[in-house]
Amino acid sequence: xxxxxxxxxxxxxxxxxxxxxAAIGVVLLDSIVYSAFLLGGVxxxxxxxxxxxxxxxxxxxxxxxxxxxxxxxxxxAIMLVNKRQEFQPVPRAWIRKAATAAVCGGIxxxxxxxxxxxxxxxxxxxxxxxxxxxxxxLHFFSDFLLPFELASILLLMALIGAVVLARREFLPDxxxxxxxxxxxxxPERPRELVPSGRNETVK
Amino acid sequence: xxxxxxxxxxxxxxxxxFGLPPGVAKVLWMxxxxxxxxxxxxxxxxxxxxxxxxxxxxxxxxxxxxxxGPLGIxxxxxDGLKLVFKEDVVPAKADGLLFTLGPAIVxxxxxxxxxxxxxxxxxxxxxxxxxxxxxxxxSSVVPIGLLMSGYASNNxxxxxxxxxxxxxxxxxxxxxxxxxxxxxxxxxxLSTVDIVNQQTGYGILGWNIWRQPVGFLIFWIxxxxxxxxxxxxxxxxxxxxxxxxxxxxxxxKFALFYIGSYVNLTLSALLFAVLYLGGWEFFVPIGTIxxxxxxxxxxxxxxxxxxxxxxxxxxLKAYFLIFIAILMRWTVPRVRIDQLLDLGWKFLxxxxxxxxxxxxxLKLAFPVAFGG
Numbered sequence: 001x002x003x004x005x006x007x008x009x010x011x012x013x014x015x016x017x018x019x020x021x022a023a024i025g026v027v028l029l030d031s032i033v034y035s036a037f038l039l040g041g042v043x044x045x046x047x048x049x050x051x052x053x054x055x056x057x058x059x060x061x062x063x064x065x066x067x068x069x070x071x072x073x074x075x076x077a078i079m080l081v082n083k084r085q086e087f088q089p090v091p092r093a094w095i096r097k098a099a100t101a102a103v104c105g106g107i108x109x110x111x112x113x114x115x116x117x118x119x120x121x122x123x124x125x126x127x128x129x130x131x132x133x134x135x136x137x138l139h140f141f142s143d144f145l146l147p148f149e150l151a152s153i154l155l156l157m158a159l160i161g162a163v164v165l166a167r168r169e170f171l172p173d174x175x176x177x178x179x180x181x182x183x184x185x186x187p188e189r190p191r192e193l194v195p196s197g198r199n200e201t202v203k
Numbered sequence: 204x205x206x207x208x209x210x211x212x213x214x215x216x217x218x219x220x221f222g223l224p225p226g227v228a229k230v231l232w233m234x235x236x237x238x239x240x241x242x243x244x245x246x247x248x249x250x251x252x253x254x255x256x257x258x259x260x261x262x263x264x265x266x267x268x269x270x271x272g273p274l275g276i277x278x279x280x281x282d283g284l285k286l287v288f289k290e291d292v293v294p295a296k297a298d299g300l301l302f303t304l305g306p307a308i309v310x311x312x313x314x315x316x317x318x319x320x321x322x323x324x325x326x327x328x329x330x331x332x333x334x335x336x337x338x339x340x341x342s343s344v345v346p347i348g349l350l351m352s353g354y355a356s357n358n359x360x361x362x363x364x365x366x367x368x369x370x371x372x373x374x375x376x377x378x379x380x381x382x383x384x385x386x387x388x389x390x391x392x393l394s395t396v397d398i399v400n401q402q403t404g405y406g407i408l409g410w411n412i413w414r415q416p417v418g419f420l421i422f423w424i425x426x427x428x429x430x431x432x433x434x435x436x437x438x439x440x441x442x443x444x445x446x447x448x449x450x451x452x453x454x455x456k457f458a459l460f461y462i463g464s465y466v467n468l469t470l471s472a473l474l475f476a477v478l479y480l481g482g483w484e485f486f487v488p489i490g491t492i493x494x495x496x497x498x499x500x501x502x503x504x505x506x507x508x509x510x511x512x513x514x515x516x517x518x519l520k521a522y523f524l525i526f527i528a529i530l531m532r533w534t535v536p537r538v539r540i541d542q543l544l545d546l547g548w549k550f551l552x553x554x555x556x557x558x559x560x561x562x563x564x565l566k567l568a569f570p571v572a573f574g575g
Contacts, residue, residue: 002226003227003230004226033354040347056332056333057333057336060340061340063341063344064339064343067347068340068343068344068376069343069373071347072343072346072350072373073373075347076369076370079350079354079365130331130332130394
């Protein structure tokens with residue numbers, strides 16, 4: 001075993017331990033803020049594993065999207081919500097917990113059978129390395145065109161949904177009850193239509 | 204394109220001649236560029252702090268630091284020493300672990316991004332294939348550190364500052380990445396060395412600033428916002444939030460934020476120089492001058508001169524941009540948070556998208572000028 005292989009094995013071990021430890025922390029810790037920060041640790045460790053697999057573009061994308069965007073937004077949401085609510089014990093909460101346990105156990109069993117039944121033949125092809133961006137691009141526009149386009153449509157839908165939600169004006173709680181009566185309609189304050197331009201100047 | 208000086212190659216060769224195996228020689232080489240870059244980045248911060256004091260003083264018709272060393276050059280050193288010896292206070296109700304971790308998460312990506320800053324053909328720590336993308340990815344980690352320190356301080360000003368910082372950097376990352384993408388489209392590569400090489404050959408006329416007149420403005424605005432410089436220093440707006448997320452910090456932990464912000468500014472200026480101002484290129488191509496003087500491209504002393512000139516040009520361009528940033532600090536007033544977000548989402552984002560579209564169109568129409 002030469003130096004490079006040794007470094008790879010050691011960093012693989014460190015990254016795996018980091019990832020598993022952080023993931024367990026996300027689930028088990030009481031403080032939701034700590035969970036959110038540890039989630040960032042999980043994403044970073046996964047990016048490190050991608051780096052070990054010679055997939056540096058995927059690793060950077062993982063950091064950019066999951067750590068830089070998703071995790072920051074999660075933290076943002078946690079810190080902006082300032083709702084102090086008494087914790088009310090829910091009757092028959094064990095049903096919910098049992099259902100969660102069943103679903104988690106099922107997913108775990110499915111994934112383990114998949115892991116055990118896959119042959120995991122190590123590909124002998126040389127890794128693309130620095131040219132991986134080009135290879136990924138070619139795949140996006142040939143055999144993975146449909147999933148790529150579907151993902152972009154999904155993102156577009158999320159974008160439009162966010163704009164619709166953000167344009168909604170804030171309703172006080174008592175009005176909210178009334179507005180809820182009309183099914184399938186977002187609670188919104190009636191307002192005059194503005195002919196064009198920026199609507200916040202006309203109020 | 205001549206290869207220039209290959210310090211790594213010659214270092215490893217000389218170690219091998221002592222009878223060391225190539226692997227060990229490579230391992231021995233590895234810490235050198237990193238160490239040089241760390242020291243260089245720290246020295247850059249010292250220079251920047253001194254420049255900021257002197258230029259600010261000049262802008263306000265003061266003299267500025269005068270007695271600490273010649274022209275007050277040692278003023279930043281005195282600052283640093285003061286911060287080192289200051290008591291490190293952790294507020295009683297603060298979250299000690301996150302409070303300590305926050306500044307580290309802010310500083311590490313900034314220093315790590317120096318990996319991809321080229322000062323010459325081979326004067327770069329690693330010429331990774333995804334170069335500039337690595338910088339964008341790393342700089343997106345910073346808001347987590349800011350949120351962490353804002354939350355851990357257990358102080359409403361800190362929390363508000365942290366939230367503002369996160370909102371600001373999320374909003375301005377998009378125009379920044381899109382304007383960089385237009386450059387990448389023209390040079391067909393994410394690597395910073397390739398981006399500079401694509402601008403070489405025509406001296407000052409070949410620089411990307413002429414081909415991306417909108418892109419460089421968007422990049423500069425977004426970079427200033429990412430560095431939290433005035434007019435975008437809302438996260439630490441002292442009239443509203445005391446000092447934002449740094450309110451509770453003192454001693455070395457504060458110094459980490461301080462260093463981090465200046466390292467970030469230097470880095471942005473360096474990358475602006477690489478992306479738009481031709482990196483290490485002189486105003487007139489060195490090859491042309493050498494040809495005019497009848498000197499071969501491979502003359503050793505010419506290569507040394509070219510390397511020194513390259514480092515000098517990169518730094519000169521970067522410090523020119525820093526000078527502009529410091530002047531802007533005393534010229535423009537701070538924007539409000541709603542103006543900031545409006546500018547980012549409703550103006551810069553659409554404009555940078557259109558810029559990208561036009562660049563793609565021009566690349567198809569004029570492949571000669573726009574790197575087809």
